[in-house]
Amino acid sequence: MHRYLIIVLCFLMGAPPLFAQVGTSLFDEKYTINGYVRDQENGEELIGATLYFPDLEAGTVTNVYGFYSITLPKGKYRLIFSYVGYQSQETEIDLTKNLSLNFELPSEATMLQDLVIQGDREDKNIQEVTMSRNVLDIEQIKSLPALFGEPDILKIVQMQPGVITAAEGTSGFFVRGGSADQNLVLIDEAPVYDPSHFFGLFSVFNADVIKDTELYKGGIPANFGGRLSSILDVRTKDGNNKKLAGSGGIGTLASRFMLEGPIKKDESSFLISGRRSYVDLFLIGNDEVNNLYFYDANAKINWRKNNNNRFFVAFYLGRDVQEFNDDGRFSWGNFTSTARWNHLFNDRLFSNTTLIFSSFDYGLEIFDPIEGLEWTAGLQEAALKQDLTYFINPKNQLSFGYHGTFRRFDPGRIKPNAENSIFQLTQLDKMYALDHAFYVGNEQQIGDRLTLQYGLRLSIFQNMGPSTIYTYADPQDNVTIERIDSTQYDRWETIKTFTNLEPRVSARYLVNDESSIKASYNRMVQNIHLMSNATVSLPFNTWRPSSPYLDPQLADQVALGYFRNFNDNTFEFSTEVYYKWMRNLTDFADNTNVFFNNDLAVEFRTGTSDSYGLELFLKKNKGALKGFASYTWSKTDRLVDGVNGSLEYPANYDRRHNLSLVGSLELNDKWTFSGNFVYNSGRPITLPVGRYEFDGYNLDFYGGRNEYRLPAIHRLDLSATLTPRKNVHRKLQTSWVFSIYNVYNRNNPFTVYTRTRQDNDGNIIGDGTEKEARLVSLFPILPSITYNIKF
């Protein structure tokens, strides 16, 4: 480990002289041009916009804050800047000194007929070094058929190659053999610990406020870390700084609104949005259930002090509440806040400083004079991120930084809420951790065809006090748990430190103008662990830090891909194969008690997992018909000592074949038709394989873990979007989305259970010893209508 540290330190310490050399002697006749690329209509920065200098055959793209910087030899050049869905522009640059230039692009929707559209190639997928990444088209998501008419980015994430759904209709997703807790879901850089409403049926993201969504499945750059399998980076709009604008929708399940506008034109802006479900209104009068709803809200303020300093403050708040008659109340939710400062130290050194707070909690109340209780649990984290990008020259872009995070884990507290409650005030031991990450990475172009992206991330994770760590007679015995000793740690006292180095390497070789080959290797480390034995997303989950009984999870992944575009980039095709092997994964011993257990340390077991697969992706970008097809063949096995007789078994989310077809046909400016079809092989499940007698009573006995597979899921959804013809004098634009979910009404399996055989009225058939298996399906055919407005 010391050897690695020395290499990193040498690299970091050696970097400044290198920069000095680059800035003075080697490039004396070179100048830097930098600035932002924005949407002409609303002033939003455009992420990933391309700037291309055809005379030099050199270019760059804007970063996630819309910023670009490139250093070129002195001279006059043509510059083409472009972005998908926007009209490309061309201008001439006379580079005789350092320049700061901001560009604004008109969207295709607002372009005038007499302007000529640049015919540059939209071949970013071929050119860029990044692989195993999917960028989601939020506008297309809004037009696709959705469950209850509620557009949901996570449902589209599930259709990407390499991504598997937990169960039909739910928002949980599994990436390349990783479990759900191995996905880092970010909203404006703040982690969201439970990204779903209604027990996973809908995501917490309001489609109206999303600006950009990227999913990294492999080849993950060094600035990301903390989870093994994926990064879902969701960024919200900054707010329109040109004029007041808004949008909203009234759907079958929920309604939403978004309002944005300038605080000071071209300088500062705001955005607020809200969403509220109203299933509870339909349930009024129902004796059994009288309240069930969710809400969420986003707010953001954005201030451009000048070209060198920009400030953002963003908030997200979301909550689900279920009130069960007069008996109980259950709620859970997330709160995140992000304060961000973009600063330009000089023409080539871009800085992003971020303060983050994120909180997830759930609570349960039972209103009962005897069994009354209030149960609360949660997790909070506060983080500081300092990210720097140094645009050395057109062939090198260096990124480095530090991320520090403090986490507080509160696994549970029970408090009696009635005078005669049988429960006593009980607090499970809280846990604390301090997480440091230092990273450095460079994207380097070598010759015309080869580009490398390489980096290192150093993770130092400290499990801290105050805490009591118990010693068990047998840490592998979760039946007769016996504590034999305990050690008390004071506040800020380090219990155990885990240090890991994460190398990341990606390479792109340009075969020709239309195709490239890419390869990547990355190691990821995860120091927080979700203690859940559920397959579907449930908010009752407990997170724990790496600790004396729980080592960090590690994953190594290699991927190889071929990328090819056809018909002047009308079609994008890619295929990737990957192999991922993971260590120290947690799983539970058979017959584990996960809930409100202060001795979870003896319940989980650690093991390994191997996952490999083939992914195919075809996307049509242009024309009236747009869409994509994705297919994944994958296999994920686990081997955990003490589970399943220490034999290998399929992971809960191991599905062999996954096919998604998504398409939108813009028939005319009034009607757009969309549809998607999904097919997923059945997921594994543990079912009884027989019965036997014990004291005259029949008990089930179980075979191997996940030995049985549910039937496959397949479903067709259709939608039609009606946009009444525009009245050019009218500011308000409206549209109707008519959707049908599960068009051919297939009973897709959610789970299977066995019960004593009975008729439809619940009367037991026979002598009560006969059993039957029942398959549970969640969603039959579901039509919905959504009315959208925009101004």
Place this chain on the structure above:
Amino acid sequence: MRWILIITLICLLACKRDLGDDLPTPVLRLVVHGWVTDQIGPYTVTLQSTGGVLGSPQIFNIGNAEVKVVDNFGTVYDFLEVEPGIYQSGIEFQGQIGAHYFLEVIIGDGRRYRSAVEPLLPVAPIEAITCAAALGANEQPGFNLGLEFIDPPIVQNQYRWITYINGEAQNRPLQMRLGNDKLTDGDRQLVDLGFYPLQAGDRVVVEQRSLSEPSFDYLSLLITQAQGLGNTFSPNPGLVVGNMYNVDDPNEVVLGNFGASAASTIQLIK
């Protein structure tokens, strides 16, 4: 735990249908249950196969086996088949506190099975049985039964309590009761035996049995699985394996358990 019902809200939209026979093929295993106590015998060992999951289980009994219990002095006690699959000891065999026993079974095809060695541990006497009027599910009138005893200090003790109503053991999963003195060593113990809709004249007998630690673990898992599966909070289901094994093929999965207990009883006539 009525709050679990909250989770069932998700089922508002759910539809359910029979899966028919589309379930795993039943796996046949040998199931051995045997218990020796310090009470007067005869003791019983049952040999059965596992049955199918769906419909009637079609469990069949395994006859013509050679069954014997051996104690730590080398004394062999033969069990004779009195009904198909049911084997009983002779009247000369009565378990002794402090002795150790194991079970050996040879079935018709020659396969040989043996249990781990089980100690017959002493058990404390029951001091009192309690009976309090209560209302059960759907306001059904009845009684909450309980018992009291003093746990012997210093030594580790595991218990099982079996309630008999008019001679019939109440062994449904929710009626099974186990306990240990891990947190209450040497204290007076109050055991909740559960609700029973007793009638006047009903005869209640409660038996308190000592258990070895492995047998306690086995029964704990069995009861957890029998009581707990089927809801969101269920533990991961798994194979519950007792202390029987195939002498020649340790990888063969054998279900059931052989145990030894001292027993104390108390009686109540309602």
